[in-house]
Amino acid sequence: MKLLSTRNGARRVEASAATLEGISPEGGLYVPERFADLGPLRDYAVMDYPALCAKVLGFYYDDIKDLKAITKAAYAGFDDAKVAPVKKTAQNEYVLELWHGPTLAFKDMALSVLPRLMTAAMGGGPDVLILVATSGDTGKAALEGFCDVPHTKIVVFYPDEGVSDMQRLQMVTQEGANTHVVAVRGNFDDAQNAVKAMFTDPQFAAAVREKGYSLSSANSINFGRLAPQIAYYVGAYAQLLADGEIEDGEPINFAVPTGNFGNILAAYYAKRMGLPIKRLICASNKNNVLTDFFRRGAYTLDRPFYKTMSPSMDILISSNLERLLFELTGRDESAVKEMMGGLKTHGRYSIAGAAKEKLEADFYADWCDEDETMACIKRTYDDKEYLLDTHTAVAMGVYEKYKALGDGTKTVVVSTASPYKFPADVLSSLGESTRGMNSFDMARRLSSLTGTALPRQISALETKTVRHTTVSDKDALPSRVMEVL
Numbered sequence: 001m002k003l004l005s006t007r008n009g010a011r012r013v014e015a016s017a018a019t020l021e022g023i024s025p026e027g028g029l030y031v032p033e034r035f036a037d038l039g040p041l042r043d044y045a046v047m048d049y050p051a052l053c054a055k056v057l058g059f060y061y062d063d064i065k066d067l068k069a070i071t072k073a074a075y076a077g078f079d080d081a082k083v084a085p086v087k088k089t090a091q092n093e094y095v096l097e098l099w100h101g102p103t104l105a106f107k108d109m110a111l112s113v114l115p116r117l118m119t120a121a122m123g124g125g126p127d128v129l130i131l132v133a134t135s136g137d138t139g140k141a142a143l144e145g146f147c148d149v150p151h152t153k154i155v156v157f158y159p160d161e162g163v164s165d166m167q168r169l170q171m172v173t174q175e176g177a178n179t180h181v182v183a184v185r186g187n188f189d190d191a192q193n194a195v196k197a198m199f200t201d202p203q204f205a206a207a208v209r210e211k212g213y214s215l216s217s218a219n220s221i222n223f224g225r226l227a228p229q230i231a232y233y234v235g236a237y238a239q240l241l242a243d244g245e246i247e248d249g250e251p252i253n254f255a256v257p258t259g260n261f262g263n264i265l266a267a268y269y270a271k272r273m274g275l276p277i278k279r280l281i282c283a284s285n286k287n288n289v290l291t292d293f294f295r296r297g298a299y300t301l302d303r304p305f306y307k308t309m310s311p312s313m314d315i316l317i318s319s320n321l322e323r324l325l326f327e328l329t330g331r332d333e334s335a336v337k338e339m340m341g342g343l344k345t346h347g348r349y350s351i352a353g354a355a356k357e358k359l360e361a362d363f364y365a366d367w368c369d370e371d372e373t374m375a376c377i378k379r380t381y382d383d384k385e386y387l388l389d390t391h392t393a394v395a396m397g398v399y400e401k402y403k404a405l406g407d408g409t410k411t412v413v414v415s416t417a418s419p420y421k422f423p424a425d426v427l428s429s430l431g432e433s434t435r436g437m438n439s440f441d442m443a444r445r446l447s448s449l450t451g452t453a454l455p456r457q458i459s460a461l462e463t464k465t466v467r468h469t470t471v472s473d474k475d476a477l478p479s480r481v482m483e484v485l
């Protein structure tokens, strides 16, 4: 299917080409020219996850042939046979676990598929060079996704003073002949700005092309990350149907811990494709710019930035919201351009009238502070014997607030990370001391305390050898990339 840009409807490219390109040249995001129809939902209830995902991808990537082989390979290493299992936690309440991949977080669901979509899209063209600036989680998930994928190379840049010990270890021990990791002296903004500069430098692009590569990006505005995320919403519905928890066609809610708005946007796309969703519950932490937007219709950047215990949701600009604005305005590219311009020059934009009404019909938004998040982890463990990570706890806490308003509809809380990824905050929430422990001690303590298994992804890390030791000044990143090529 053709995709078009949110800022230029005349620009229409095949989904596969858009995936290689990442972002449209004038800065817009690629969206499908129309939403495909999922068809009978019962059909999905008898498929295994790779087959289900291939079917969903096939609506958009109709020019890629072996989608089934792609999704089978992508999810082969996941540690749960269902890939994204749904667990019942209480009456009318379920958790969708999206963290059974190599990095124990939901980014794996899409980043294990994206590299394979890219190589399928390449045809006979040049090899792909992926550059990623990371504040921690995306870098590792991208390294795992691209590891030893033919005709690709990936270089990940992380700030040497900006990632946790566990995140750094995960990256510097990365295996694969085509993976490269560089520590950048400075903070995340330094790393990100230096990478952005490479993407917009025509001389650098020419030098890369001379080596037989074309530049591409793996960040969450790539349609190739969005499309695989639609599949697990369909998969969750299909599992509930197969388990006899819901009737065919019964509307359900999803509660999603939100940062860049990619995950919840995929749920909205699933709804537009015919999945019976009543409400999408958009959950934020103390960085609650989205709650304000959904309630007042005004998006404002003039606010403090907080570091929280759910770092992957610490964000002020939710890039994927642009795709929702495109739909809310009836696909009005000039309205989108005006809003995005307003954000850039005045740090704000607003919506009103019909667009705001549409927003309220589909979404509910709220947030949890740090104390509420910790209390939710404790309460959920004590009352339901289910261990939440800090991000999922935000979603569970917001869902509880929403339910108290009177909607008893069956709800799936989307779980984006394993509690073992954030052992310090999870242990503290449970009232345990972590004094004198390193991250591995804490993970082991969490396991003995709760009787849940220590994931092998963590235990293996402790004894892995460090393979990547390059440290670079931010001005020297282009030379580092040329060395790699």
Ligand SMILES: *Cc1c(COP(=O)(O)O)cnc(C)c1O
Residues within 6 Å of the ligand: 105, 106, 107, 137, 220, 257, 258, 259, 260, 261, 262, 263, 264, 312, 313, 391, 416, 417
């Ligand atoms: C990335 C991430 C999120 C936020 O997802 P978005 O698609 O950016 O909204 C939430 N939780 C975890 C653990 C993440 O890694």
